[in-house]
Amino acid sequence: KPIASPAVRNRAWELGIELQFVHGSGPAGRITHEDLDVYLASRGQPGAVGA
Amino acid sequence: PSGQYDCDMLVLGAGPGGYSAAFRAADLGMKTILVERYASLGGVCLNVGCIPSKALLHVAAVMDEVSHMDTLGITFGKPQVDLDKLRAHKTKVVGKLTGGLAAMAKMRKVTIVRGYGSFVDPHTIEVEETTGTGQDKTGTKKKISFRNCIIAAGSQAVRLPFMPDDPRVVDSTGALELRGQPKKMLILGGGIIGLEMGTVYSTLGARLDVVEMLDGLMQGADRDLVRVWQKMNTPRFDNIMLKTKTVGAEATKDGILVKFEGEQAPKEPQLYDLVLQAVGRSPNGKKIGAEKAGVTVSDRGFIPVDIQMRTNVPHIFAIGDIVGQPMLAHKAVHEAHVAAEAAMGEKSAFNARVIPSVAYTDPEVAWVGLTEDQAKAQGIAIKKGHFPWTASGRAIANTRDEGFTKLLFDAETHRILGGGIVGTHAGDMIGEVALAIEMGADEIDIGKTIHPHPTLGESIGMAAEIAHGTCTDVPPARK
Amino acid sequence: PSGQYDCDMLVLGAGPGGYSAAFRAADLGMKTILVERYASLGGVCLNVGCIPSKALLHVAAVMDEVSHMDTLGITFGKPQVDLDKLRAHKTKVVGKLTGGLAAMAKMRKVTIVRGYGSFVDPHTIEVEETTGTGQDKTGTKKKISFRNCIIAAGSQAVRLPFMPDDPRVVDSTGALELRGQPKKMLILGGGIIGLEMGTVYSTLGARLDVVEMLDGLMQGADRDLVRVWQKMNTPRFDNIMLKTKTVGAEATKDGILVKFEGEQAPKEPQLYDLVLQAVGRSPNGKKIGAEKAGVTVSDRGFIPVDIQMRTNVPHIFAIGDIVGQPMLAHKAVHEAHVAAEAAMGEKSAFNARVIPSVAYTDPEVAWVGLTEDQAKAQGIAIKKGHFPWTASGRAIANTRDEGFTKLLFDAETHRILGGGIVGTHAGDMIGEVALAIEMGADEIDIGKTIHPHPTLGESIGMAAEIAHGTCTDVPPARK
Numbered sequence A: 001k002p003i004a005s006p007a008v009r010n011r012a013w014e015l016g017i018e019l020q021f022v023h024g025s026g027p028a029g030r031i032t033h034e035d036l037d038v039y040l041a042s043r044g045q046p047g048a049v050g051a
Numbered sequence B, C: 001p002s003g004q005y006d007c008d009m010l011v012l013g014a015g016p017g018g019y020s021a022a023f024r025a026a027d028l029g030m031k032t033i034l035v036e037r038y039a040s041l042g043g044v045c046l047n048v049g050c051i052p053s054k055a056l057l058h059v060a061a062v063m064d065e066v067s068h069m070d071t072l073g074i075t076f077g078k079p080q081v082d083l084d085k086l087r088a089h090k091t092k093v094v095g096k097l098t099g100g101l102a103a104m105a106k107m108r109k110v111t112i113v114r115g116y117g118s119f120v121d122p123h124t125i126e127v128e129e130t131t132g133t134g135q136d137k138t139g140t141k142k143k144i145s146f147r148n149c150i151i152a153a154g155s156q157a158v159r160l161p162f163m164p165d166d167p168r169v170v171d172s173t174g175a176l177e178l179r180g181q182p183k184k185m186l187i188l189g190g191g192i193i194g195l196e197m198g199t200v201y202s203t204l205g206a207r208l209d210v211v212e213m214l215d216g217l218m219q220g221a222d223r224d225l226v227r228v229w230q231k232m233n234t235p236r237f238d239n240i241m242l243k244t245k246t247v248g249a250e251a252t253k254d255g256i257l258v259k260f261e262g263e264q265a266p267k268e269p270q271l272y273d274l275v276l277q278a279v280g281r282s283p284n285g286k287k288i289g290a291e292k293a294g295v296t297v298s299d300r301g302f303i304p305v306d307i308q309m310r311t312n313v314p315h316i317f318a319i320g321d322i323v324g325q326p327m328l329a330h331k332a333v334h335e336a337h338v339a340a341e342a343a344m345g346e347k348s349a350f351n352a353r354v355i356p357s358v359a360y361t362d363p364e365v366a367w368v369g370l371t372e373d374q375a376k377a378q379g380i381a382i383k384k385g386h387f388p389w390t391a392s393g394r395a396i397a398n399t400r401d402e403g404f405t406k407l408l409f410d411a412e413t414h415r416i417l418g419g420g421i422v423g424t425h426a427g428d429m430i431g432e433v434a435l436a437i438e439m440g441a442d443e444i445d446i447g448k449t450i451h452p453h454p455t456l457g458e459s460i461g462m463a464a465e466i467a468h469g470t471c472t473d474v475p476p477a478r479k
């Protein structure tokens, strides 16, 4: 399971990003807001989330 | 922007779920109506649950504390209890909070409609006006149409069918009315609510019996936590009957005569001055005409929802006790915010990893996340940090060193998965464990966080150090 | 592995710093000797500091609590105070902990050497044996050689030179002896230690005066926190003299006659039954022959160290009060672990971001990380979440809603930088704020962590929600 704080998890969910595909650069592989930015930039447009 | 509807948002029920949802919706700019059958806002929690119980438990805790002070050199006289004044105190506490809610509703321009609401179609509710201190109907009915709705109609205490209708048989609401000081009390159900009320009555002078169908009290908590509570509380009880059922009861002149069956059942029926039914709560899902709105309700009365708290009908949400376990106020509030934001079109979701539980008994028992029992059942390899409060300077200074703090870490990643605390003020400290879990902290993160000395809170840092093998306030780890 | 030396590790001083260092060193496999001049381990903190003060403060807190219970319907008689018994209780608390330390030292095979230690060269200390309850020298001396050393010789209360030598003039150690119940007490210095002791004596019946050179009590804490404490505690004081100095004192038959000068100085000298000197503590750096070992000591007696707690002499470390502010036990313990590990060759370093402070007064005042005063002084743009306990159900239920919880976030990144809590049990909860800071949490992280209701601890979650603008338990944010 990827580690990410509540704020990062919420933002990932809102952006439709699956955290398991994001590289975590923080201590012990923690996924940071910056990691989400990097992922987004590399992936292009954020997709929609099916509710 | 409500357009063809009377409001953007209608919230049904003004408990912690409902008022939080209505306030959040209003703060987001929605025209909001809050429907509640009772005169005051706050639902079960504020009026007949969390708050009045804690007001009484606080008084009980002080009384219990004082009873041990003579060994410390301070002797007080035997306390005089004025039940009317105590009840008035409790009412005042509740009134402060419910009054605050009414004022905040006004500031937010949330319209309160008093009455019993029932759906008539997916965009309309009919409210039968109620009046007085209960839910007497005036006969006036009105329909309110809504663009979105959040159902927050909560739950009700379960009553055993064979219990006589007698003032000496009460549920938690009745017990909180504090009508007298019984000598001998039976608690039906060994859960948190029953044990909290039992604590109050026992401090006020009652001898307790408790009967529980399962094989332990305070289900859900690890047994090691409960054991500490039980050891401290054994003196309150005449009889703890586990794996035992109540099978009958009769109101007699001398008390309620109750029959038991099961492993630890006494042969003879027992006589009680007060019987508290605390065998669980059932959701109100079947009492609101949900079918007229097309909202699915489970057989047991729960309303299924998705991660955004949305029911099967996309513009109708549900939150709180009515959507499922755990039936806790803080869960309801967090769900409320998600639902209001989702209704506004935001992408909020309920994705908290853990929801803490607290028994506000003496000592308190608090736990969050994975329990040891669950780890065992699910075959999860854990590493435990167990800090006994006999090594806590503050606990010893408080003469309350019976407790302990334990943290459970993933044996491989060392990340925290859960924790439990038994001891005074445990509930005020378990939030840190919850934060650690949400943040994905490991034993070093927690252990290297400097906690102030001497506090009970530092026991969390110590427990992490113990897991890590670096604690110097406990004997060395055996090699 | 000690080879040519008597031990791998010699620790000088057995306070929280020293015993933690010795125990950690032993756990890491070093042959360890701990030198302490007094009969019991634990240093200032356990014997005449943190622990005995909290034992008395707990008793005082219960007495104060009880004095308000009649309005809740419970009336106790006026308490009878048995000073001897109270003192015995305090002694027992201390004995439990120091006894525990002795036992743990044994389990770890740490050798305790009783005596006054002084360096003779960089690898040798001379210990003059001491005996009895104080530090009387027997005349016996011995030299102990060491491969590594950790200096943990702590600090001493500062005495004002013009204070008469009189049993009615005490430092914190004297005050903790609880020799009587003075009617009128003067506290010299408005810091935490003085105000804690004042709380105890005032609850036992003394009227208080306090004199402080600076313009406020409890320096270091934000004024809004202190204001709440001060409002609650005003009834204890006859006179709070700020920007005022004590310039002379005379022992008379009727009491100690003290002269003041400064903005709020009374014209006439004032008479006191007890004068507590609590004007600060000075490090013991100049009393251990450090120069013989080549260890640098500052003019004020502090020993400079690097991030691994290493002095200028690479195999000699220093920790605790002797290395600098804040002079707090929890700082000493964390530094101790670092020093022992570094001596063992590990790459440990003291890199905690924050060290919390707590005043164990009534209410407690606790803070950690950046303060608002600092933010202002340093021009750091912050966003504040301020949750008043008048909105906390639990605080109201406890009839103690005077407090508040505030969190300070970086205005740009929204990461938490600091926080403060004033209210009952504040010290047990500030650890969560410290963890949040260490983890780099932001307002959403904390606000979305579900805290149990109704607790005082949930005030931390609420304060974060307020900063984020999503709290529904307070009035709406003005737009």
Ligand SMILES: Cc1cc2nc3c(=O)[nH]c(=O)nc-3n(C[C@H](O)[C@H](O)[C@H](O)COP(=O)(O)OP(=O)(O)OC[C@H]3O[C@@H](n4cnc5c(N)ncnc54)[C@H](O)[C@@H]3O)c2cc1C
Residues within 6 Å of the ligand: B012, B013, B014, B015, B016, B017, B018, B035, B036, B037, B038, B042, B043, B044, B045, B046, B048, B049, B050, B051, B053, B115, B116, B117, B118, B152, B153, B154, B155, B172, B173, B193, B284, B287, B288, B319, B320, B321, B322, B327, B328, B329, B330, B331, B332, B360, C452, C453, C454
């Ligand atoms: C004695 C006791 C102690 C408790 N202590 C705690 C505790 O310490 N901590 C904790 O977290 N939880 C505690 N709980 C549980 C807590 O009270 C509930 O989890 C919480 O109140 C659930 O909130 P809710 O908004 O879902 O529903 P409720 O609080 O049940 O509110 C539902 C509201 O809806 C109204 N309503 C229902 N149907 C209609 C209708 N058709 N029309 C109009 N109005 C309607 C009801 O009158 C009520 O006001 C306790 C419960 C009890 C009984």
Ligand SMILES: Cc1cc2nc3c(=O)[nH]c(=O)nc-3n(C[C@H](O)[C@H](O)[C@H](O)COP(=O)(O)OP(=O)(O)OC[C@H]3O[C@@H](n4cnc5c(N)ncnc54)[C@H](O)[C@@H]3O)c2cc1C
Residues within 6 Å of the ligand: B453, B454, C012, C013, C014, C015, C016, C017, C018, C035, C036, C037, C038, C042, C043, C044, C045, C046, C048, C049, C050, C051, C053, C115, C116, C117, C118, C152, C153, C154, C155, C172, C173, C193, C284, C287, C288, C319, C320, C321, C322, C327, C328, C329, C330, C331, C332, C360
């Ligand atoms: C009244 C009071 C209350 C306090 N309350 C708190 C509190 O609540 N929380 C908190 O964090 N801090 C508190 N403090 C501060 C705390 O006690 C100190 O920060 C802490 O004790 C420092 O630990 P240390 O190991 O550096 O030194 P110390 O505790 O001062 O220990 C130094 C030890 O070294 C010994 N020693 C010194 N020189 C020699 C020598 N040459 N040879 C042999 N032995 C020697 C001393 O006898 C002593 O045992 C309080 C202090 C006081 C006075």
